[in-house]
Amino acid sequence: LIGYELPSRVGMVQFHQSYAYEDFTQGYRPKETGFERRDGVFVRFCNRPRADQDSRYVFIIDEINRGNLSKVFGELLMLIEKDYRGSKHSVTLTYSAKDDEQFYVPDNVFILGMMNTADRSLALVDYALRRRFAFERLNPMFGQRSFKQFLASGGTDPALTTAVSDRLIELNEAISEDPNLGPGFCVGHSYFCQPGRALTATNYIDAVKNEILPLLEEYWVDDRDRLEKWREKLLASF
Numbered sequence: 001l002i003g004y005e006l007p008s009r010v011g012m013v014q015f016h017q018s019y020a021y022e023d024f025t026q027g028y029r030p031k032e033t034g035f036e037r038r039d040g041v042f043v044r045f046c047n048r049p050r051a052d053q054d055s056r057y058v059f060i061i062d063e064i065n066r067g068n069l070s071k072v073f074g075e076l077l078m079l080i081e082k083d084y085r086g087s088k089h090s091v092t093l094t095y096s097a098k099d100d101e102q103f104y105v106p107d108n109v110f111i112l113g114m115m116n117t118a119d120r121s122l123a124l125v126d127y128a129l130r131r132r133f134a135f136e137r138l139n140p141m142f143g144q145r146s147f148k149q150f151l152a153s154g155g156t157d158p159a160l161t162t163a164v165s166d167r168l169i170e171l172n173e174a175i176s177e178d179p180n181l182g183p184g185f186c187v188g189h190s191y192f193c194q195p196g197r198a199l200t201a202t203n204y205i206d207a208v209k210n211e212i213l214p215l216l217e218e219y220w221v222d223d224r225d226r227l228e229k230w231r232e233k234l235l236a237s238f
Contacts, residue, residue, distance in 0.1 A: 001110045002056045011045040012060040015067030021074045026095045037095055042076070049106045057109050064113035069129070079105045081132055117184035141189045142168045155198035163238050164192060164204055171230060181219060187212055201238060208234045 002009055013024070021027060024042050028035040042059060049057035070077065075091055078084050090102035113133060141147040142165040151161045172186040191207045192199050213231060220227045 001058050009057045013041050014062040015064055019067045024072045026093050049108045059111050061113045065115040140186050147189055151199050
């Protein structure tokens with residue numbers, strides 16, 4: 001979104017079930033004698049792009065669907081919309097000391113929310129999210145040119161790349177067609193992507209045994225025959 005890597009223009013937080021408005025926006029926190037009002041992580045972040053309108057800033061929210069969005073964002077659910085950006089849409093925050101103490105989200109702030117679509121809690125926040133965000137789905141890249149090129153750049157044997165891709169494509173087709181699962185539960189390619197390192201048969205087997213098979217055990221906990229079939233397929237010799 002910025003065009004190059006620049007940590008000074010990027011902020012990041014991870015939502016969880018206990019994350020609150022006071023953490024994200026503004027609230028009172030205890031100190032040695034009583035309480036004091038403190039700005040949350042997002043309000044503090046917005047001070048930088050407000051003073052640097054010619055540059056893009058990105059605020060990343062990992063696991064965005066794990067938080068109670070109406071509770072965490074409060075009035076910011078309105079202010080993050082593209083039609084309500086800038087100083088002309090300033091509002092008084094819940095903990096503001098005076099009516100003329102107002103806040104707005106600058107136009108040059110991009111909010112990037114990340115989520116796992118297999119998470120069942122997504123259904124609880126889907127409609128609220130879709131009114132305010134554009135969605136970009138990240139699919140497994142097995143068999144794609146970019147996946148092959150990435151592994152080739154680390155020195156991976158092309159034959160191994162093809163074999164791994166074929167096995168995981170077939171597995172993901174089975175997961176997608178399972179009425180209890182679906183495309184959101186597919187296995188991603190990141191298990192086999194180590195920057196600057198070649199993927200070897202040993203690395204592949206380790207990933208399958210220690211990460212992918214335990215996941216499949218959760219998927220098919222009541223279908224041992226299917227689980228064993230895929231254990232044999234994934235661990236078959238090349």
